[in-house]
Amino acid sequence: MSEAGTAGTPASTGSVLRVPAFRRLWLGLGLSSLGDWLGLLALTAMANQLADGYAAKNYAIAGVLFLRVLPAVVIGPLAGYVADRLDRKTVLVWGDYLRGALFLTIPLVGTLWWVFVVTVLVEAVSLVWGPAKDASVPNIVDPRQLEEANQIGLATTYGSAVPAALVFSLLTVVDRVAPSALGFLDRGAIDLALYLNGLSFIVSGVVIATLHAIPRGPADAHGETTLVAVIWKGWTYVARTRVVRGLVVGMVGAFAAGGVVVGLARTFVSDLGGGDAGYGVLFGAVFVGMALGLWRGPRMLRRLSRRRVFGAALIGSGVVLLVLGAVPHLEIVVGLTVVVGYLAGAAWVTGMTLLGLEVPNEVRGRTFAFVGSMTRLALALVLAVAPLVAGAIGQVSFGPENHAGDPLFHYRGAAVTILGAAVLMVVVGVLSYRQMDDHEGPSLLTDLRRTLRITGTSGLYSDTGCFIALEGGEGSGKSTQARRLQRWLTEEGYDVLLTHEPGDTEVGRQLRSIVLDPETGAISDRTETLLYAADKAEHVERVVAPALARGAVVVTDRYVDSTLAYQGAGRALVDDEVEQIARWATGDLRPHLTVVLDLDPQAGLTRFEGRDRIEQETAEFHERVRSMFLALAAAHPERYLVVDARLPVEEIERLVRERVEPLLTKAARSAPVLEEGRP
CATH class of the missing domain: 1.20.1250.20 (MFS general substrate transporter like domains)
Incomplete structure (x- = not known):
């Protein structure tokens, strides 16, 4: 049983760090990683100092770096196997103690050959310590927090290189400016860095020793596959x-x-x-x-x-x-x-x-x-x-x-x-x-130019009512969430209009049959864009704008972002041109909130049978569409809510409600709501 919070709570950095056991493990990892990077700097500097001559210094430094990698090449594939058959907490605690003790001996011995020996021994211990640490994380956080916990661990492991570099640089500056301050050490700043490194590992071991959430005993591993078979199958x-x-x-x-x-x-x-x-x-x-x-x-x-x-x-x-x-x-x-x-x-x-x-x-x-x-x-x-x-x-x-x-x-x-x-x-x-x-879609240079152009912040927002757009790829659940949002708002007494694009007007229905019917076949990308723009112009003029004018809450399944994603990113068209057309067609009317339901296209396309003309496009096309939705949301997070569409339907509905509720101050209540909200 983990010490994590409620399973229904979305994972975040703060929620993961509030788990006491993970916080202690994270602190131990931070200390170990800081010591590891500080040790690398000190060892290469010491090797450089102990060797004589340009070539010899190169060889000595390379020897340290090579020996840091060599154990992983030789015993790396076996490290996880060994870690699963030892007591994990013992591995973590005594692994830190042993590494700390080894680093403390380096300045005492003070020879290049001992630097090489310690490097190999420390790396061998680390190869077992790492898998034991990774395998312990699922025992101390909720499964929903695991991905975030792993990201925190990764950021800590590599991010600690920066303070380690700062500490090492500071020590060397002190040694140069005031050599007498470190005169009691044979190699000044290098020796002090190695002592600090050793102590950081020992303190890490003390911190991890206080953990009680890591189960005692070895893990239950069932790996019958031999090492040779693993390598061969991976190669093939x-x-x-x-x-x-x-x-x-x-x-x-x-x-x-x-x-x-x-x-x-x-x-x-x-x-x-x-x-x-x-x-x-x-x-x-x-x-x-x-x-x-x-x-x-x-x-x-x-x-x-x-x-x-x-x-x-x-x-x-x-x-x-x-x-x-x-x-x-x-x-x-x-x-x-x-x-x-x-x-x-x-x-x-x-x-x-x-x-x-x-x-x-x-x-x-x-x-x-x-x-x-x-x-x-x-x-x-x-x-x-x-x-x-x-x-x-x-x-x-x-x-x-x-x-x-x-x-x-x-x-x-x-x-x-x-x-x-x-x-x-x-x-x-x-x-x-x-x-x-896959050589489909726009060229790499065209794609790169797009990364420098994110849509601007200008636009018109209705002073009355509330305009909500639901966006996302195929099968992401937009229609389901739109209906649920309409039902909730209606129960709360709001005048609600549920609509969609393309096809929610007489003209739009004819345009929809053209752009989505597989029998239409291939049409020009520009023609497709203009057809969608025509649908939007009619939709805003006949449906959306009148409803907002009377103070209704308008919930639309797709809007301008779909054009930017499907015709801008999905097709080989210039973003700025597509956006100008779509904004002109809608009078630059913007939603107060756009909800993006994010889902891997491969998963979304399996949620239904039978595909229209757009749904039949390649997986890479739909991946570009997804990327554009996320780029638009990242550019203006204050106007967007991105939700993982893999979450339970009820959880997505709750997250959408929480974001919509503060936006309803100008929406009209107690107005008549007819079928599908149509006035």
């Missing part, structure tokens, strides 16, 4: 599925290119004249960008299909990385690093979402295991190879000579190798995009 599924193949190519290639940057970041900063503080700032910039990309990237790119977002973000990150490697100024590099992180974050969260949506449930676990193994393997290889390449390149000079007789362009091995990684990222992005794009 990826090989024969085009979309998943494109995702794997993109994710593995992105990890490889990212590994080059991570492995050479410390040396690259040194080449640009920065020290440990500069390295910390650059490290933090990556994760600031990633956090923004994870949070805002998918929202800003909602008008693109997820498949296009993934490929476009990879290509964009490669192009920006190319500029980053070519610019020899640390300040500019830091700014560009934020952009690279943003695009990488958007690609990462989109790729993971696509894997969850595109891969059938029966092979999803095997596919994730395969992808995880391949990405770690790619990362491990490049972490080992990149410093070797950078060391072998040394220095490269070319171009016309300046006044001193030196070549104009001068790069060291780290920058040249990063430039190579940027080219790899662009190539991978193009290959991934070509594998995943």
